[in-house]
Amino acid sequence: MTAARSGARRRRSPAFLIGLTSIALLLFTGFCALGVWQVQRLAWKRDLIARIDARIHAAPVSTPASASQADEYRRVTATGTFLHGKAALVQASTIRGPGFWVLTPLRRADGTILFVNRGFVPDRRAAYNRPYGEVRVTGLLRLTEPGGGFLRANDPAADRWYSRDVAAIARSRNLAAANYFIDAQASAARGYPVGGLTVLRFPNNHLQYAITWFALAAMTVAGYIIVMRQTGKDRRP
Template sequence: MTASGTGERRRRSPAFPIGLTLIALFFFAGFCALGAWQIQRLSWKRDLIARVDARIHARPVPAPRVAVKTDEYRRVRISGHFLHDKAALVQAVTVRGPGFWVLTPLATDQGFTVIVNRGFVPPENRKDYARPLGEVQLAGLLRLNEPGGGFLRSNDPAADRWYSRDVTAIGAARGIKGPLAGYFIDADAACGPDSLPVGGLTVVTFPNNHLQYAVTWFVLATMIASAYIYVMRQEWKDRRG
């Protein structure tokens, strides 16, 4: 303002519109790019959910010796005999409350060993559950290894404390001889509803918030564009005046 108080606006530098345009363009392009990326992620996630759903409901196929990423959640079947003396209990929280997964190695008829998640047992039944002997046949979902441990808790093989289904570490701790599959199988539920362990508790869910994220980024881009237009209109009016 002038000293006389007429309210005249101070004229900005001629470089102001250029700088403002560059800044607005940078943020507008960035937000639009993030929105487009989330749309791509949405398409990928929907395709993933469809593929996993098809695997889960497909007829079981023979369990492979080696599994790859695309084999996860595939329904497989296997036969052999359990090595109950080498079982491990992994802490778990399920729809039935806290307890343990019973992970038992299965010496297969194909000449390798695969660890089977036989199901859930509550803490009071950690030693009191069924241990079938002889030849068994089972089906379930192929799951990839879970190395390291759980949230903020690392597996402690020396103390026999397990927080994730790390089949490699469990196999080493239990001294399993011969080839060991690098995955485990979540076994289907047994025939008896009250039998332990309780199988068939695998929860297959994939967070899919990509559409909300995309809308958020595009709204921010729109806000940037609207703010830029408003400021530039005011600048144009001031310069005309």
């Protein structure tokens, strides 16, 4: 009598089996979708790395009037005069430690303004080189970084910048500038600012993520099969 009651308690209702199947199917579909997405991201990241590698090793070209994502990390060159009095210090975290980027407007002969990230200084009071007269700048084209940094919004009123937001910095200095800036390459001159610190290493963990999601999908199937087999045993008289 006791064994018969125990067997009856172990029997799963049809509603339970339907619910279990639905949950397993939902998890399996979701994990597979995430795995496929990571495979697509892997292909995109590899293509991005290949394109950027080709750009940074190409001969520099003239700066465009405006830029899009298709132009980012392209090597460019520009000639003009620095407006040192309108430079902005933007908070930076580099291989040299925390400090600031010196973002200085460059006025070209035709009057257009380009912002140049001349490089790194360790603090706001650091003395750095200020070349006057016509200069030639070569570096990597970078798109503007609107908004601010992580959990920190740019504060134009206090002249505190946590991202290289070209449009906001230009407005605060009554300038009209292109929608990008140039990361200047390293200079032969000693002292600050230190150029050539553009980070060109892009994390590419999408293959590991894809394997993880597909493994979870396989575990979901395995767990479902085990539960269904155990349920089948419990239903035997």
